[in-house]
Amino acid sequence: MSSRELILGRVRAALRDAPVVAEVPRDYRPAGRSADVEVLIDRLVDYKAEVHRVSEAEVAATVAELVGEGGAVLVPPGLPQAWRPAGAFADDDLAPDRIAAADAVLTAAAVAVAETGTIVLDASPDQGRRIITLLPDVHICVLRPEQVVAAVPDAVARLDPRRPLTWISGPSATSDIELNRVEGVHGPRHLHVLLLPG
Amino acid sequence: MTTFLGMPATAPRGVGHLRGDQTFPQAAHDALGNSQLRRNLRHATTTIRGKSGKVIAELPDWQSLRDAGSAIKADVMARLPFLLEQLEEKVTAAGGVVHWAADANEANAIVTRLVQETGSSRVIKVKSMATQEIGLNEALEEAGITPVETDLAELIVQLGDDKPSHILVPAIHRNRSEIREIFLRAMPGVDPALTDDPPVLAAAARRYLRETFLSTKVAVSGANFAIAETGTLAVVESEGNGRMCLTLPDTLITVMGIEKVLPAWQDLEVFLQLLPRASTGERMNPYTTMWTGVTPGDGPQNFHLILLDNGRSAVLADTVGREALHCIRCSACLNVCPVYERTGGHAYGSVYPGPIGAVLSPQLTGVADNASLPYASSLCGACFDACPVKIDIPSLLVHLRNQVPHPAGERAAMAAAAYTMARPRLYANAQRAAKLARIVGRRGRGLPPPLSGWTAGRDLPEIPKQTFRDWWAARDSGVGER
Numbered sequence: 001m002s003s004r005e006l007i008l009g010r011v012r013a014a015l016r017d018a019p020v021v022a023e024v025p026r027d028y029r030p031a032g033r034s035a036d037v038e039v040l041i042d043r044l045v046d047y048k049a050e051v052h053r054v055s056e057a058e059v060a061a062t063v064a065e066l067v068g069e070g071g072a073v074l075v076p077p078g079l080p081q082a083w084r085p086a087g088a089f090a091d092d093d094l095a096p097d098r099i100a101a102a103d104a105v106l107t108a109a110a111v112a113v114a115e116t117g118t119i120v121l122d123a124s125p126d127q128g129r130r131i132i133t134l135l136p137d138v139h140i141c142v143l144r145p146e147q148v149v150a151a152v153p154d155a156v157a158r159l160d161p162r163r164p165l166t167w168i169s170g171p172s173a174t175s176d177i178e179l180n181r182v183e184g185v186h187g188p189r190h191l192h193v194l195l196l197p198g
Numbered sequence: 199m200t201t202f203l204g205m206p207a208t209a210p211r212g213v214g215h216l217r218g219d220q221t222f223p224q225a226a227h228d229a230l231g232n233s234q235l236r237r238n239l240r241h242a243t244t245t246i247r248g249k250s251g252k253v254i255a256e257l258p259d260w261q262s263l264r265d266a267g268s269a270i271k272a273d274v275m276a277r278l279p280f281l282l283e284q285l286e287e288k289v290t291a292a293g294g295v296v297h298w299a300a301d302a303n304e305a306n307a308i309v310t311r312l313v314q315e316t317g318s319s320r321v322i323k324v325k326s327m328a329t330q331e332i333g334l335n336e337a338l339e340e341a342g343i344t345p346v347e348t349d350l351a352e353l354i355v356q357l358g359d360d361k362p363s364h365i366l367v368p369a370i371h372r373n374r375s376e377i378r379e380i381f382l383r384a385m386p387g388v389d390p391a392l393t394d395d396p397p398v399l400a401a402a403a404r405r406y407l408r409e410t411f412l413s414t415k416v417a418v419s420g421a422n423f424a425i426a427e428t429g430t431l432a433v434v435e436s437e438g439n440g441r442m443c444l445t446l447p448d449t450l451i452t453v454m455g456i457e458k459v460l461p462a463w464q465d466l467e468v469f470l471q472l473l474p475r476a477s478t479g480e481r482m483n484p485y486t487t488m489w490t491g492v493t494p495g496d497g498p499q500n501f502h503l504i505l506l507d508n509g510r511s512a513v514l515a516d517t518v519g520r521e522a523l524h525c526i527r528c529s530a531c532l533n534v535c536p537v538y539e540r541t542g543g544h545a546y547g548s549v550y551p552g553p554i555g556a557v558l559s560p561q562l563t564g565v566a567d568n569a570s571l572p573y574a575s576s577l578c579g580a581c582f583d584a585c586p587v588k589i590d591i592p593s594l595l596v597h598l599r600n601q602v603p604h605p606a607g608e609r610a611a612m613a614a615a616a617y618t619m620a621r622p623r624l625y626a627n628a629q630r631a632a633k634l635a636r637i638v639g640r641r642g643r644g645l646p647p648p649l650s651g652w653t654a655g656r657d658l659p660e661i662p663k664q665t666f667r668d669w670w671a672a673r674d675s676g677v678g679e680r
Contacts, residue, residue, distance in 0.1 A: 004298040007456065009204030010511035011278050017517050019276040024269040028262040028468070043481060093495070096412050096446065116482035129496045130445045134438065153467035161428040161463050164493050167486035172438040175478050176351035176367055177374055177396040179242040185350060185400045186407065187438025187485060
């Protein structure tokens with residue numbers, strides 16, 4: 001008998017009482033409420049992300065300013081050309097040390113959750129492989145207002161589980177020292193959100 | 199032999215970390231004498247209770263979310279065989295390989311073999327209760343493979359040659375100056391000018407682990423959730439060490455208890471609201487990674503999922519006790535427990551400490567192997583209130599107390615008491631004898647050995663001058679005391 005058959009047999013034996021389960025009560029607030037961008041900004045700032053409200057035409061200049069002169073900005077291959085600052089280099093299956101050497105990475109996002117201050121990346125061409133938003137110390141993320149949803153159920157409904165997903169709420173942090181939140185461990189220590197107008 | 203196959207089984211002895219060397223009262227006695235430990239715990243649990251309470255109060259539907267979480271978990275238990283087979287099918291279809299491990303020994307052997315097949319002599323690990331439970335690090339070291347814990351608290355425990363004492367924050371018993379000392383002593387290449395400022399300590403861990411992350415080809419993780427319907431796995435974390443382990447290596451090996459499966463993708467909308475607020479007291483933890491099998495060109499190209507029983511089927515077989523399998527490892531029950539706050543996690547002897555550990559560990563091992571744990575509680579009920587999936591821990595504790603084997607002396611005394619109390623004449627005589635003892639013996643608060651254990655932690659009530667029966671018999675004669 002394989003371990004698979006053994007375990008499934010044990011579990012079936014354990015359930016010989018055939019427990020009957022009532023339907024799951026879903027009385028919590030469902031998806032579909034309208035999102036408030038001001039709430040998102042408040043929550044992002046509370047978790048030490050920096051928010052910049054800029055027009056689409058100002059993205060490249062804002063990024064250049066944030067990174068500073070000569071800063072190397074990594075972008076995913078599908079990022080709109082208009083957003084890229086001068087000298088930005090695109091990920092083309094770059095080796096990890098090249099990615100880690102970037103001063104900042106600039107991406108789009110899939111969804112943002114206002115109530116929790118969360119940005120979700122789904123590895124679409126304008127967001128790139130997961131590794132590129134992990135190794136650089138600065139992550140700059142451009143968000144369109146129609147990508148902002150009210151709460152977690154809205155985000156779950158919009159996302160495709162077949163894609164690799166990264167939910168990001170503020171910069172890397174830890175609560176491991178006396179249970180106080182400290183920003184900056186292994187992931188990017190700085191998160192900038194560029195919020196475009198509606 | 200065949201009759202035993204398929205019977206729910208407890209976790210085997212001699213491997214893993216579900217059994218302590220001492221009983222809870224013995225271990226707690228030592229812990230209570232450590233005032234630094236108690237100060238650290240009080241500070242940390244007070245901080246987290248405040249944070250958690252604040253963000254839970256922001257959600258008007260918190261109780262509805264708890265109800266949904268509880269019901270989803272009950273549904274998972276009832277349909278576990280179907281959900282596990284569905285998960286296996288979906289993970290396999292998405293390019294993953296599913297393994298089944300009946301116990302800790304088998305899980306350790308599978309992981310060791312998979313690591314050896316890659317040729318790597320080192321693995322990076324993201325914090326996982328399941329791999330702590332099965333003693334994976336010891337098994338890997340035995341096979342000449344170096345496991346590197348990458349979670350800050352696990353790293354503190356590993357460098358300090360210590361044991362975890364909390365589900366979420368394994369180094370909760372250490373304060374910042376102790377952590378600084380551990381780093382100075384055990385972290386290769388650490389700056390000797392290291393201060394005890396938490397951001398400085400975190401930066402030291404970042405520097406120390408960065409090269410290891412980039413050069414290690416195999417990672418081992420646990421899983422917070424696995425979605426049967428889609429084959430998606432989720433790991434919830436804070437520091438980014440999880441993202442490193444789940445993204446950078448060629449091979450990812452995930453060890454998951456069979457109870458962690460969830461039916462539907464939509465169910466995450468409940469648990470992603472419950473877990474961070476109950477656990478770290480955040481609206482959302484900094485990072486959550488979700489992956490479904492293998493994505494060409496992005497992340498590990500070899501993914502193995504190990505489904506672990508190790509006693510869970512035995513827990514499931516107890517129609518009351520199975521509720522302990524609903525646990526999502528948030529540790530809210532530890533943070534509100536007056537017993538945990540004073541004794542810390544080591545006293546529980548298992549990787550699962552606190553109230554949930556007191557109901558989970560004895561069931562995973564069989565009650566006889568953790569017989570003191572169901573008593574490691576005042577039954578105050580704070581854990582039940584705090585639990586995001588509404589596990590009725592106090593009722594489970596009482597349920598398990600009824601299963602604890604009692605010593606022969608205690609059994610004999612209780613049988614004698616039952617016999618006496620069922621016979622009015624004998625009972626009256628016994629009461630008179632007790633009154634005599636009051637006159638003859640010195641007034642004391644403790645029983646003599648071998649019964650002294652019972653009165654070590656409680657006062658023996660004083661025997662009244664007059665029994666109720668005497669008073670009742672005498673009440674009309676005017677003799678009785680009022």
